[in-house]
Amino acid sequence: xxxxxxxxxxxxxxxxxxxxxxxxxxxxxxxxxxxxxxxxxxxxxxxxxxxxxxxxxxxxxxxxxxxxxxxxxxxxxxxxxxxxxxxxxxxxxxxxxxxxxxxxxxxxxxxxxxxxxxxxxxxxxxxxxxxxxxxxxxxxxxxxxxxxxxxxxxxxxxxxxxxxxxxxxxxxxxxxxxxxxxxxxxxxxxxxxxxxxxxxxxxxxxxxxxxxxxxxxxxxxxxxxxxxxxxxxxxxxxxxxxxxxxxxxxxxxxxxxxxxxxxxxxxxxxxxxxxxxxxxxxxxxxxxxxxxxxxxxxxxxxxxxxxxxxxxxxxxxxxxxxxxxxxxx
Amino acid sequence: xxxxxxxxxxxxxxxxxxxxxxxxxxxxxxxxxxxxxxxxxxxxxxxxxxxxxxxxxxxxxxxxxxxxxxxxxxxxxxxxxxxxxxxxxxxxxxxxxxxxxxxxxxxxxxxxxxxxxxxxxxxxxxxxxxxxxxxxxxxxxxxxxxxxxxxxxxxxxxxxxxxxxxxxxxxxxxxxxxxxxxxxxxxxxxxxxxxxxxxxxxxxxxxxxxxxxxxxxxxxxxxxxxxxxxxxxxxxxxxxxxxxxxxxxxxxxxxxxxxxxxxxxxxxxxxxxxxxxxxxxxxxxxxxxxxxxxxxxxxxxxxxxxxxxxxxxxxxxxxxxxxxxxxxx
Numbered sequence: 001x002x003x004x005x006x007x008x009x010x011x012x013x014x015x016x017x018x019x020x021x022x023x024x025x026x027x028x029x030x031x032x033x034x035x036x037x038x039x040x041x042x043x044x045x046x047x048x049x050x051x052x053x054x055x056x057x058x059x060x061x062x063x064x065x066x067x068x069x070x071x072x073x074x075x076x077x078x079x080x081x082x083x084x085x086x087x088x089x090x091x092x093x094x095x096x097x098x099x100x101x102x103x104x105x106x107x108x109x110x111x112x113x114x115x116x117x118x119x120x121x122x123x124x125x126x127x128x129x130x131x132x133x134x135x136x137x138x139x140x141x142x143x144x145x146x147x148x149x150x151x152x153x154x155x156x157x158x159x160x161x162x163x164x165x166x167x168x169x170x171x172x173x174x175x176x177x178x179x180x181x182x183x184x185x186x187x188x189x190x191x192x193x194x195x196x197x198x199x200x201x202x203x204x205x206x207x208x209x210x211x212x213x214x215x216x217x218x219x220x221x222x223x224x225x226x227x228x229x230x231x232x233x234x235x236x237x238x239x240x241x242x243x244x245x246x247x248x249x250x251x252x253x254x255x256x257x258x259x260x261x262x263x264x265x266x267x268x269x270x271x272x273x274x275x276x277x278x279x280x281x282x283x284x285x286x287x288x289x290x291x292x293x294x295x296x297x298x299x300x301x302x303x304x305x306x307x308x309x310x311x312x313x314x315x316x317x318x319x320x321x322x323x324x325x326x327x328x329x
Numbered sequence: 330x331x332x333x334x335x336x337x338x339x340x341x342x343x344x345x346x347x348x349x350x351x352x353x354x355x356x357x358x359x360x361x362x363x364x365x366x367x368x369x370x371x372x373x374x375x376x377x378x379x380x381x382x383x384x385x386x387x388x389x390x391x392x393x394x395x396x397x398x399x400x401x402x403x404x405x406x407x408x409x410x411x412x413x414x415x416x417x418x419x420x421x422x423x424x425x426x427x428x429x430x431x432x433x434x435x436x437x438x439x440x441x442x443x444x445x446x447x448x449x450x451x452x453x454x455x456x457x458x459x460x461x462x463x464x465x466x467x468x469x470x471x472x473x474x475x476x477x478x479x480x481x482x483x484x485x486x487x488x489x490x491x492x493x494x495x496x497x498x499x500x501x502x503x504x505x506x507x508x509x510x511x512x513x514x515x516x517x518x519x520x521x522x523x524x525x526x527x528x529x530x531x532x533x534x535x536x537x538x539x540x541x542x543x544x545x546x547x548x549x550x551x552x553x554x555x556x557x558x559x560x561x562x563x564x565x566x567x568x569x570x571x572x573x574x575x576x577x578x579x580x581x582x583x584x585x586x587x588x589x590x591x592x593x594x595x596x597x598x599x600x601x602x603x604x605x606x607x608x609x610x611x612x613x614x615x616x617x618x619x620x621x622x623x624x625x626x627x628x629x630x631x632x633x634x635x636x637x638x639x640x641x642x643x644x645x646x647x648x649x650x651x652x653x654x655x656x657x658x
Contacts, residue, residue: 043372049434050427098379105378106434 002296005310006030006076008317010205010243011086011154011176013258014288015250016055021062023288024081030314031072031082033175033243036108038088038115039261042099045092049106052083067107069322084321086110086152086175090121090140097136100143109325110150110175113137113164114157116270117263122153122160125186126270130157133164145169148327154187154243161193170324171201176243178207182227183214187271194231198239203320204231205243208291210280211271212245217281225298228312237308241317242295247279248288255279331625334639335359335405337646339534339572340415340483340505342587343617344579345384350391352617353410359643360401360411362504362572365437367417367444368590371428374421378435381412396436398651413650415439415481415504419450419469426465429472438654439479439504442466442493443486445599446592451489454515455599459486462493474498477656483516483572490522499653500530505572507536511556512543516600523560527568532649533560534572537620539609540600541574546610554627557641566637570646571624576608577617584608 007028013035014020024032036048056065064075066084075082085107092108093099103111113133114124121137123130133141141164144151151172153161165172174197180188187207189197194204206228213219214227232240247255255278259270269277285294292313299309336357342364343349353361365377385394393404395413404411414436421437422428432440442462443453450466452459462470470493473480480501482490494501503526509517516536518526523533535557542548543556561569576584584607588599598606614623621642628638 042375046371046375046428046431047425049431050425053427053430096376096379098382099375101382102375102378102435105436106431 001306002028002293005296006072006314006318007292008072008241008314009033009246009292010173010203010241010317011035011207012244012246013088013250014246014248015254016052017249018059018062020249020288021055021059021081025062025079027289028292029081030076031066031084033086033110034083035088036085037092038258039091039263041091042094042096042103045087045103045108046106049085052085056083065107066109068325069318072318084109086112086150088112088155089115090119093140095120095136097139097143100140100149101147104147104149108149109321110152110173111144112152112155113140114153114160115155116259122164123157125155125157127157130159132159133167137164138167141167142169146328148325150321150324158190158193161189162196165193165196165200165202168200171203171320172197173203173205173320173324174243175205176207176209176212176245177204178212178227179204179231181230183212185212185271187212191234194235198235201239201320203239203241203316204235205241205317206231207243207245208283208286209245209247210283213283217283219283221285221294221298224295225302228299229302229304232304232308232312237304237311238316240312241320242292242313244286244291246286246288246291248282250279252278330635331357331622334625335401335643335647336621337401337570337643338362338575338621339502339532339570339646340364340536341573341575342579343575343577344583345381346578347388347391349578349617350384350388350410354391354408356618357621358410359405360395360413362415362439363412364417365414366421367587368420368592370420371423371425371432374416374432374437375435378414381414385412394436395438397654398647401647413438415441415479417441417484418444419448422469424449424465426468426472429469429478430476433476433478437478438650439481439502440473441481441484442469443482443489444484445588451493452486454484454486456486459488461488462496466493467496470496471498475657477654479650479653487519487522490518491525494522494525494529494531497529500532500649501526502532502534502649502653503572504534505536505538505541505574506533507541507556508533508560510559512541514541514600516541520563523564527564530568530649532568532570532645533564534570534646535560536572536574537612537615538574538576539612542612546612548612550614550623550627553624554631557628558631558633561633561637561641566633566640567645569641570649571621571642573615573620575615575617575620577611579608581607
C-alpha cells in the first residue's frame, strides 16, 4: 500500500513556503532532498541554511530537518515531511578542503561536483571538453568519502563521472537524470555511466523534468514507467530511485539565475532555447500532489511488486543514504 | 580525589598543537572551552572550525569535540580532553540574526556579545560610554536563549552586562574575570554585576591571567584561593568556576592581534601599556601542567570540602552548560 511506504524524492527545488509544505505533506512524501544552493559560495550558503532554519521554526507542524536517516523514520512516525539538503554545485566549499566537513556538519548531506560548467573539481555536462577530475577534485572526493557526504554527478560530464565513480571509495549517486536510451540529452546518462555507477552500488534517481523525458511535457505515465521497467531490467531494481527535479512555483528569473548564475553576460538557455526559454509545461500526472502515488500505481501495472515499487519510491534511497552518510573512522 | 573529578577550564586560548594537547591531558583537565575566534567574521570562522576539525582528525587519541555535555562524560571515560568552542566577540554572526543558529549547529556553544570595544550588540569594557544593549543585541539575546547558545559577558561593560542579565531569559556567564574587590581592573566585575549574575543562576569563572589578579604575576596560590573563598562566601559556591584565560605558547604578534584586530591604526595595549606591552609573566603554580591540581589542593586548605572543590573545578560548569545548551522548544 502506498500510504505505508517511506517515500523519498531525491531532488526538488520548489518555491518553499507554508502552502507548498502542506502540498508536500498531502502528497505522501516522507522526505525530500532539497537543493539548498546552485551558485552560492560558503558565506552565502550559511544564509541559505539560516533561511531554512526559519522555515523549520515557522512550520514545525509540517516539516523537520533530516540530519541522519534515523530522522526519516521519525518524520514518518510524526506525520511530517523530512527535509535534507544538497548542493547542485561545489560552490559551498569555495576553494577550501576543510569546508567539506564544515558543510557536512551544517547539514549538507549531498554535493554535486559540478553544475553544467567546469568547476574547481570536475567538468560539467555542457562543456565542450571534459578534462576529468582535477587535482582539488581528487582530494574533495576522498574527503567526502571520509566524512560521509554523498557525491552526486547529475550535472557532470561523462569522463568526469566515470573517473569519479572509479576514484570514490564509496558508491555515488546521480540524483536526478534519466538513461540516454529513453531520451538522448546532454543531462541524461549513457549506458557506460549507469553500468559503472550501479555496479559499484550507486543509485540513479529518475527525473520528471520534462526536458529529460521522452516526448517532454507530453510524456505519459506509461512512458515513464516503461523507462523505469527497462532500466530495472538492465541494471537491477535495487539501484533506482526518484529524483523528480520538481521546481514548482518558481518564477522565470529563478530559472535564468539557475542557468546563468553570475558567470554569463549573454543569456544561457540551458536545456531550453531562445524560442523556448521558459519553464517546461508540467506533467499533468506529476504536479506535486499525487505524483508519487500515480507512479506507484503505474509501476504495479508494469509488473513491479508492491515491495519493488516501495524500493524505487523510497527505500533504495533510504538504504543508499544510510550507508553513504556514515563517517569513516 | 582530584583524579576522579570532572575538571573544566572555562576559557583558554593556547597555541593548539599536539604537544600542548599532551600537556592538557596530563594536567587532568576533562574539557576546555577553547576560544575559536576573536575578530573573525562568519566566513573566517568556518576556516577556524576547519582547522579544529583537522586537529581532531590528527590527534584523535588525545582530544575530542564536545557538542553536548554528555560528550564530557565520554571524554572522561575515554581518557581524552574534550574541546568545546566559544567566540570572544559576536563577529561570527556578522550582522545576521540567522547565523546564531547556524553557528550553534557548527559547534559554537558560547559567544561573548562584545570584545572590549563597542559591537553591534552591546558595549565593551574599554569604551568610555556604555550605551547598553542595542536593538540587534536584544534580538540576538532572545535568539541565543532560543537555540541554547551561552551568553558570555567577560569583556563587556557594566551597564551592558546588567541589561543582558535582565534581558536574558536564561542564566548567562562571565567565563573569565575576577571580582573587583580582589583586584580593581576594567576587566574585573563589580559587586552589582556578580550579584545580579549569580542571583539569576549565572556563573563566573575565575581568571588566572595575571592582569586580573591581585599582585599580578606575583599572585600566590593562597591569594587566589582567598579570593575564591571570599567570593563563595558572598555569592555561594554553586556559581563559581574556573576560566583560566591561559594563553600558553602564543607569540607577541598574537597578543597584538587580540588587542588591535583590524580596527586600530595606533597600537592598542589593552591591559598592558607601552612600557609593559608583552604577555605577563606566567604564574609558577599555574603553568598548564599542575595548575588545576594545585588549586584543588589550595581550596581544601582553605576549608572547602572535596565536593565543593569539585564543583568549582568543573561540575558547576557542567551543570550550567548542560542547562544552558538545551534548545528551547
